[in-house]
Amino acid sequence: MxxxxxFLPVLKETPSEAQIVSHRYMLRAGMIKQSSAGIYSWLPLGFKVLRKLENIVHEEQVRAGHVPMLMPTLQSADLWRESGRYDDYGEEMLRITDRHGRDMLYGPTNEEMITDVFRSNVSSYKDLPLTLYHIQWKFRDEVRPRFGVMRGREFLMKDGYTFDLTKDDALHAYNRHLVSYLRTYERMGLQAIPMRADGGPIGGDYTHEFLVLAETGESEVFYDSAVTDLKFGDRDIDFDDKAQCQGILEEFTSKYARTDETHDEALFNAVPEERRRTARGIEVGQIFYFGTKYSEAMGATVQGPDGKPVPVEMGSHGIGVSRLLGAIIEASHDDKGIIWPEGVTPFHVGIVNLKQGDEEADAACEAIEKSIEALGLEPLYDDRKERAGGKFATMDLIGLPWRITVGPRGLKNGVVELTSRRTGESEELSPEAAVQKIAEIYANHRVSGL
Amino acid sequence: MxxxxxFLPVLKETPSEAQIVSHRYMLRAGMIKQSSAGIYSWLPLGFKVLRKLENIVHEEQVRAGHVPMLMPTLQSADLWRESGRYDDYGEEMLRITDRHGRDMLYGPTNEEMITDVFRSNVSSYKDLPLTLYHIQWKFRDEVRPRFGVMRGREFLMKDGYTFDLTKDDALHAYNRHLVSYLRTYERMGLQAIPMRADGGPIGGDYTHEFLVLAETGESEVFYDSAVTDLKFGDRDIDFDDKAQCQGILEEFTSKYARTDETHDEALFNAVPEERRRTARGIEVGQIFYFGTKYSEAMGATVQGPDGKPVPVEMGSHGIGVSRLLGAIIEASHDDKGIIWPEGVTPFHVGIVNLKQGDEEADAACEAIEKSIEALGLEPLYDDRKERAGGKFATMDLIGLPWRITVGPRGLKNGVVELTSRRTGESEELSPEAAVQKIAEIYANHRVSGL
Structure with missing residues (x-):
């Protein structure tokens, strides 16, 4: 490109309404524009990252054997009356009346609707296990939306629903989600720690939140520093293998890690003192086993092996896709701007031409651009007639992890400069060697594009 | 898979509420489920096709140099008051009040919002030309939603907006869209004919609708049969080349082709009688140049080369993505079910095991499945213990264009059967030759997946 x-409308000034760094940088880097309170347009750079995150989530869900579908944004109030949540949900639910006076709502979540899809189409235990998920816009009418996309009103979320015959199978589905989420976040360059969460009115141990450590997190978290040493890495997972998935759950959840909601001072004090940590965290996902709460209320039963009807065991599992942009920036930035992890960067490498209009420099930039595109990667070539300082500032702000700088002086010696955004370190290389290095860097960071 | x-809940019975064939087949093939009037859940098979169509639209828009972004579904009423359309729009606009009593609406289109994005960020003619587009869910509160996804209330649409300094540039943007749309529809296996449309209150010649001929179309159309001989094919397009784009516009719009709204009996009668055709058509897209209507009303001006402010010349260009599923099925089916064009089929080939549980047949199916996946293609392997007749009926209904049938008798002779859904013709081939043939068929039909 x-x-x-x-269309990259970067801002020089820091917008006054932005209180946290991710919100400031998303506005300044021309990634989003607020259209009304808590509702944003995703400008091209922001949309590009959002779409990558969406694709990573899809790839990892499909890998785990989960089946993608798509439910609509608007729902009928009648479904929510069946579960009893229509009245319970309160003012965060955006209630709508259509032209015929029918009560509708903008879905904040989809347990009722997916249960309706299930009960209309599945009648035998032979069709289980089944996990259906979608990635769709949702709405919560927050009384005070803030922090940009971190606490917006219209937000993109992946929510998946599991249907199983037995509690044992349902807990395997729970574990499968935990494993797939660990992979997903790590591909995004994030360390998201599963922490025991509050089961809410249902109770039980079967819910974990995933938290990214960041100073601006909304939750206070308490953990054993040994959890931050855990890496998911490049494991070969058989998602049908119950023991393997259970083993990973135990590996990643046996160390103490809780939010203030579930914090237990006595248990925490049992952690060796030098490993006790207190910090703040951003919630980027939650998994939840809730048994037959919705299947019983809404009559979602299957015929069991003995011919008798059984309400299905269910769970729901969510990733806050749009809020992940904010979380990634909170976890990865410096005072010049964003630093995108390679797995989610909107463009793989920036090309800065120090002397636009110089025949040799222009030709060298175009050749590098073509070579990178031929690798199936996307360069962003700053071909504007601007001062070098302005070009560097823009590249630093928008956070591409690698930059190739091309100028007449270097070209005389046959070299360009390859710079790491994260370390600031540069090396001089031939254009071919710089492209080769980019190819190596991204060999393990492939995400299908648009 | x-x-x-x-999750493929096919129905044996024809649902009584479905009046047209695409609606019937989408319900029967387990592609959609109505959740309330004119609002559908996209079950896995339907979502897979929808996502492919979305990806084709993205690929062709990016190829034409247009820039993807994403605007939210909910909009502030204030923006629409600026353009004067808030009161004009009538009951099809879904009006919403949030918890603070602010007037909102579920966007039926985005001219106001994109104009606001533009005026907030662009101030110089040097930033033009610019085309921004998005693919987003929209809502029109149809008084009588019908025909499934063809006239639903919540629907997925691509809408693109062009910003240019001069009318000449704006008309080039118009032509560029016409060219990219011709490519887009042809990749989907559709012939969509650009027909002169009604300019509505603005008037002018600069709007064309794209119509797919089908008996169930909502519009009566009149055309010179010579237009159906035109093929876009595999042309090498330079989207910056004004003359080339203008030439394609002329090639595809100079023959008579109009809907009942713009039909001109005298002009039609000038077409040689043997080439005059009357038929019905489904509208799948529209392009529109409207000049400075919104930029003047909303103050979207740029500084021109002479330093003086100029309201930008605009156009908007839409493709009805979710309705395309219906249009494709209306144009491509038989009495057994859907016949997907290769470019949009949810799975590339079906594998039918005639004797599930037979060791050799199972192994042969699995080997074929693996070979097809290794090509980067997606097979759907019917591994259920069902009668062959039921498996064939399901494959015919869901419309995969190619089927490989594997049974113990054929395997004894070293062959499987490759069957074309469109012609019904079969040939016996070695499994390797069948896979090779599938590879050749899809060599020119690659769409990025999820």
Whole structure:
């Protein structure tokens, strides 16, 4: 992509309404524009990252054997009356009346609707296990939306629903989600720690939140520092293997890690003192086993092996896709701007032409651009007639992890400069060697694009 | 994908509420489920096709140099008051009040919002030309939603907006859209004919609708049969080349082709009688140049080369993505079910095991499945213990264009059967030759997946 043909409205000034760094940088880097309170347009750079996150979530869910579908944003109030949540939900639910006076709502979550899909189509235990998920826009009418996309009103979320015959199977589905989420976050360059969460009115141990450590997190968290040493890495997972998935759950949840909601001072004090940590965290996902709460209320039963009807065991499992952008930036930035992890960067490498209009420099930039595109990667070539300082500032702000700088002086010696956004370190290389290095860096960070 | 692990709730009975064939087949093939009037859940098979169509639209828009972004579904009423359309729009606009009593609406289109994005960020003619587009859910509160996804209330649409300094540039943007749309529809296996449309209150010649001929179309259309001989094919397009794009516009719009809204009996009668055709058509897209209507009302001006403010020239260009599923099925089916064009089929080939549980047949099916996946294609392997007749009926209903049938008798002779859904013709081949043939068929039909 040529910057002269892109739409990247970066701001020099820090917008006054933004209280946290991710919100500031998303506005300044031209990623989002607020259209009304808590509702944002995703400008091209922001949309590109959002779509990558969405694709990573899809890839990892499909890998785990979960089946993608798509439920609509608007729902009928009648479904929510069946579960009893229509009256319970309170003012965060956006209630709507259509032209015929029917009560509708903008879905904040989809347990009722997926239970309706299930009960209309599945009648035998032979069709289980089944996990259906979707990634769709949802709405919660927050009384005070803030922190940009971190606590917006219209937000993109992946929510998956599991249907099983037995509690044992349902807990395997729970574990499968935990494993797939660990992979998902790590691909995004995030360390998201599963922490025991509050079961709410249902209770039980079967819910974990995933938290990213960041100073601006909304939750206070308490953990054994040994949890931050755990890496998911490149494991070969058989998602049908109950023991393997259970083993990973135990590995990642046996160390103390809780939010203030579930914090237990006595248990925490049992952690060796030098490993006790207190910090703040951003919630980026939650998994939840809730048994037959919705299947019983809404009559979602299957015929069991003995011919008798059994209400299905269910769970729901969510990832806050749009809020992940904020979380990633909170966890990865410096005072010049964003630093995208390679797995989610909107463009793989920036190309800065120090002397636009110089025949040799222009030709070298175009050749590098073509070579990178030929690798199946996306460069962003700053081909504007701007000062070098301005070009560098823009590249630093938008946070591409690698930059190739091309100028007449270097070209005389046959070199360009390859710079790491994270370390700031540069090396001089031939253009071919720089492209080769980019190819190596991204060999393990492939996400299908649009 | 193994059918035993998929969610494909096919129906034997024809649902009584479905009046047209695409609606019937989408329900019967387990592609959609109505959740309330004119609002559908996209079950896995339907979502898979929807996502492919979305990806094709993205690929062709990016190829034309247009920049993807994403606007939210909910909009503030204030923006629509600026353009004067809040009061004009009538009951099809779904009006919403949030918890603070603010007037909102579920966007039926985005001219106001994109104009606001533009005026907030662009101030110089140097940033033009610019085309921004998005693919997003929209809502029109149809008084009588019907025909399934063809006239639903919540629907997925691509809408693109062009910003240019001069009318000449804006008309080039118009032509560029016409060219990219021709490519897009042809990749989907559709012939969509651009027909002169009604300019509505603005008037002018600069709007075309794209219509797919089908008996169930809502519009009566009149055309010179010579238009149906035109093929876009595999042309090499330079989307910056004004003359080339203008030439394609002329090639595809100079023959008579109009809907009843713009039909001109005298002009039609000038077409040689043997080429005059009357038929019905489904509208699947529209392009529209409207000049400065919104930019003047909303103050979207840029500084021109002479330093003076100029309201930008605009156009908007839409493709009805979710309705395309219905249009494709209306145009491509028989009495057994859907016949997907190769470019949009949810799975590339079906594998039918005639004797599930037979060791050799199972092994042969699994080997074929693996070979097809290794090509980067997606097979759907019917591994259920069902009668062959039931498996064939399901494959015919869901419309995969190619089927490989594997049974013990054929395997004794070293062959499987490759069957075309469209012609019904079969040939016996070695499993390797069948896979090779599938590879050749899909060599020119690659769409990025999820």
């Amino acid at each position: 040529r910057l002269s043909r892109y | 193994r059918l035993s692990r998929y």
